[in-house]
Amino acid sequence: MQIHLNDTGKEVKSHGSYEFPFLASHEVLSSYERGSFSWHWHPEIELTLFLSGDMEYQVNDRIYHMQAGDGLFCNTNALHTGRMLEGRDCEYFSITFLPRLISGFEGSRIHTRFMEPVLTSARLSSVSFSPAVAWEKEALERFHNIYQLSLHPTPTYELEIQRELSGFWQTLFLHETMELQPAAERVVRETERLRAMLDYLHSHYREKITLEDVAKHINISRSECCRFFRKHMKISLFDYLLNYRVEQSLPLLRDKDLSITQIAEQTGFGGSAYFAKIFKKEMGVSPSQYRNNGAREPLTAR
Secondary structure (H helix, E strand, O other), X not given: OOOOEOOOOEEOOOOOOOOOOEEEEEEEHHHOHHHEEEEEEOOOEEXXXXXXXXXXXXXXXXXXXXXXXXXXXXXXXXXXXXXXXXXXXXXXXXXXXXXXXXXXXXXXXXXXXXXXXXXXXXXXXXXXXXXXXXXXXXXXXXXXXXXHHHHOOOOOHHHHHHHHHXXXXXXXXXXXXXXXXXXXXXXXXXXXXXXXXXXXXXXXXXXOOOHHHHHHXXXXXXXXXXXXXXXXXXXXXXXXXXXXXXXHXXXXXXXXXXXXXXXXXXXOOOOHHHHHHHHHHHHOOOHHXXXXXXXXXXXXXX
């Protein structure tokens, strides 16, 4: 399993309905290919409650080590990914919702006074919560209440969900917005630049891509392109590209409609030998072994 994305990295998934834009789901990290979910973004706010195990969770350029009992707030449109730590699994509960579920409509007093300062803050692209901190424990209780409601829906389920989300937002606002300023122009520009780089890689991964191509696309030098990407993604641009190409090859290998040579060509590797070398390095097995086994090999730290 893997998250379905469009070429911009936006998750292609319905997070609830227009009438009630809210989705709660119980997740296990090992259900994703390679024990990680892809970099992606969505216009919904995401809250995550970590139930067991631990996970390395990254939002934009900030990395968290999340453990059982912790929680995480991921703001609208923030890029995020999660991966196993040393092959250990993680069970977690994900909550996604649009801001209007709390504010009612954009331009309302609740939106402009209490939501917009958080939604537009560069500092608050993400916030972690630990039960060891009193106010964070209070926020986590809202996560737990929503989790219990998802297990045992009541006749007034939607009203109770809205109440818990509003209570969480009040706690977040009171403790995190005392000195907030709107997102600095530099931070906004850097976020858009990173998204443009990822959009280009995701759209052209089947083709031969050079550093000059990416740098030219966002109008910066090649050296700055390398530095910028590594700073924000904690990985080199071409390591990320190879990783993404391997990920795109997995469903093609499972379907068995194409030869390994054809898959190598369709995913930008050019030749089967290079594809096999990179695939073995990333997955621990050859493309043929992955195809024939019909299942992912146990993951180890790399």
